Amino acid sequence: MTNNITKFQLFFIFIQTQVGVGLLSLPHEVQKSAKTDGWLSTLIAGVAVQLMLVIYWQLLKRFPTLIYTEITQKILGVFLGRFLNLFIYLNFILVGGLAAILFIKIIKLWLLPLTPGWIISLMILTACVYLAISDLKVIARFYVLASSLILLLAITSIFGWFTPKEFHYLLPIGSSGYKNIVLGSKNSLLAMLGFEGLLFLFPYLIDNKKGVLKTISLANIFITLIYTYFVFITLISFSVDQLALMREPVLNLLRGISYKMVDRVDLIFLSIWIVPMATSTISYLYFASKSAGAKKEHYPKVVLFNGLIIFLITLIPHEDAIVTIFNKYVSYLSYVVVFFIPTLLLILSILLKKNEMSEST
Template identity: 75%
Template sequence: MTEKNISITKFQLFFFMIQSQIGIGLLSLPNVVQKTAKGDGWISTFIAGVAVQIMLVIYWQLLKRFPNLIYTEITQKILGRFIGKLINIFIYMNFILIGGLITILFIKVINLWLMPLTPNWIISILILIACIYLTISDLRMIARFFVLATSLILLLWFTSLLSWFTPKEIQYILPIGSSGFKNILLGTNNSLLAMLGFEGLLFLFPFIIENKKGVLKTISMANIFIMIFYTYFMILTLISFSPDQLAQMREPIINLLRGLSYKMVDRVDLIFLSIWIVPMTTSCVAYLFLASKSMNVEKKNYQKVVLMNGFIIFLITLIPYDDAIITLFNKYVSYLNYAVVFIIPILLLILSFLFKKHEMSESA
């Protein structure tokens, strides 16, 4: 059973969901999605948001049957100890590998745009020290920090309004649907990977101290915010750059701001990126927290587990990598991710109904 002395409100849950989903993936999303969906990339992003909403409803149905258990406890409750623990190993590997991938991408952005001469291992240490320091704190402190950090996401939206004064070409997204259904679905896959983080609900649900009847509404509102936020930036970048330009830009969102210059403020993109370090860090914190929680350790050993997982992520970032290796790493991690985030929860819900399993039933 989970500890009851650590709790969050539905208000904090809303911002936790947002912060765990928005981060490093947003910066390169238009480039990745445009490769397949072209001008219909914004449709792919919208469909991905709908898919996330469907999964949130499935999560809700599963968690209602086990309101005091986290994901890795539910697996053992339904599948038995042996199979449950085996599945939990894959769940842990998924979160630790995603944490490593996010940190690698984080380092790459910092190294490319802000500190090109700084060794990657130094940037990695600085990032992970901040992440470990926050993750070691209790869940309530993490949630409070995520609430404050959301203001920086709103700052990005406000800054993006300035880019509307630059030339725009609506023809880049017309005619709607011209890319074809298959390519739009391929773009949806890339959008889904950028929106991951909502699976944190599977670990946060037992710690919500208020009436859980309003949780589905809370997480749905968070998802709608994410869907609108991502779709907005997809449309903005698609009409700001030609397809050829987008194909050559690693982080189109940053390039969107690069052209802005004022008498008192120059290189808005670098100012933004310096601030955006915080939302990128929250994504790392979220996955470090999920990896540590998935190990089902006692509270007194939690800090040691966080330190160990932080060190493992650091070792992952030391592996020599280039764009090809990162692409391959991302490909295989995404396979594991789909299993942990989509397939396993769906199977658990089906089996819980077939075997009439719920929290009050006897362990298998």
């Protein structure tokens, strides 16, 4: 099969899907609840993701050749399964649209302030649709190649350590309270979304019954450490009051740094970060198209149609109040699709003794 991928490629698909536009504003979002304990919130979010990955793994072992939207029909029946699949499809379309909106806002604010948003959107989504139409193996190879940019990002972030650091901003550890730290982890969880892609990728893995949980666990650890690192470095660079006023603290951290041969490190960082931001949109476009259940010969048309829907979503006004409301309701839907439904499916599959070999009801 041309769509077969290896566990090595799965590792990088996870990274490229999860690490995206959310990283740049994560310290600002987390500090709203967790204050100086935002880095603890990110670690807790990583633990929560790991728990869900174990649930996914247990569910997928019972249905090794079925994707998410096929498992729902296998366990719940055709009618109820298709009803839930509608929510799954809407979730990926809306999350993809939200990711594209945030992507465009950052590009306009930091790089192309005079360029109309619809032009930026058209350029981005044209590239995303072109790659999403390709075979999964082609997408995976691109993600492996694109992941090499993470090394450049890590090197670029080192410049942030040359600005004054105040470690006492973190003290006393835990002062925000357990409740606020947990609330802060909610924002970190939203930034880490993308791991649910395993529910669509698992059937395409070569030797998919061996070592998959270890692979996705290592990917989750890597992503959690990346997010925690950037939250930590911004927390020791800015006070809570300053972070409250910054939309993208990671870029603000690098903005004032300049050397004789290197100027505007923040723009260098953002130029590299364009690729991870785009790969997140590509992944959600792919997941949305797969969840639509189109046959192989109709798949390119479905991707084009979904790309058009996401483009139309990006045309909504980008005022902060509107984007905040949109983000709020998309988050609620994501909780249902990413956390609740898979957990419910696993419980029902155990209680009803359902697996891939059992007869559909």
